[in-house]
Amino acid sequence: MADKTETETVTEIMQDTRIAVLTYAEDGRLMSVPMGTQDLDDPGTIHFLTEAHSDKMQAIAANPQVNVTYSGDGGWVSVSGTAARNDDRALLERLWDPSAGAFMEGGPDNPDNVVLTVSAETARYWATPGSVATVVQMAKGLVSDTKPDLGDTGTVSL
Template sequence: MTTHDDQTQTVTAIMRDTRIAVLTYVSQEGALVSTPMGTQDFEHPGTTWFLTERSSEKVRALEADPRVNVAYASDAGWVSLSGTAHVEQNRGKVEDLWDASAGAFMSGGPEDEDNIALRIDATTAEYWESPGKVAAAVQFVKGLVTDSQPDLGDNDTIRL
């Protein structure tokens, strides 16, 4: 049995291995909307930071209904964070998070009032840790040939 700290380390490793996350929120019309986001920072998987434009439909929707899911997928595995979004207008935080990737996707710079930080406070993380491509392929074939359940890695949900 793995400990909560081990599980948190697994979630952290998968998140760090993923360049682009997928943020899912509820639009003002009530539809689920998913959009790619570059994670700017996270101290712990329970708090992740993104940069976005205040004038976007996404921010208006998040202010009306802050419930979100943030998904990460890489060769290391998959993570699904459930939580709440918070719009942060702190110029210092925007400046701290700003990098070349932000400048490539957002107009203006960190001083532009439309550029804001988006903090996601996650309450749970579901994860699947991949055993690696080769091991997963072997297990998949083994499952087909022997009609047994393949071992495709660890999967669990943790509270953050």
């Protein structure tokens, strides 16, 4: 991974993880929900499809600070940023896919279906050499005095 920039590493981990976990504050408590990432070209802008009337959207309107996490064989990313309702109907139509229809009523023409856009500020990441290699490295660390090579970590501004 030495030849990749930190932003490229973060982007790759995010793109390889279909389902993210969105964490937001509701009534003084942190709430987390799984969300399907849509159209991730830039890790600084994350789009989700959701329903405008949901408790999640009401909570985010009151407190837009959110965290989005991605975890897979290639690593882990935690993105901090702000979220906002995005009423761009052309964007909603472009992002709509069959999976959205499984979770949301109607289609992109339903006025309750909107885009939730997260504007990322920072991302903390851990890029691993893969799940099997990580287990091997951890085992080596347990039976020897050497520190295991568990991948690269860092924080990047987006």
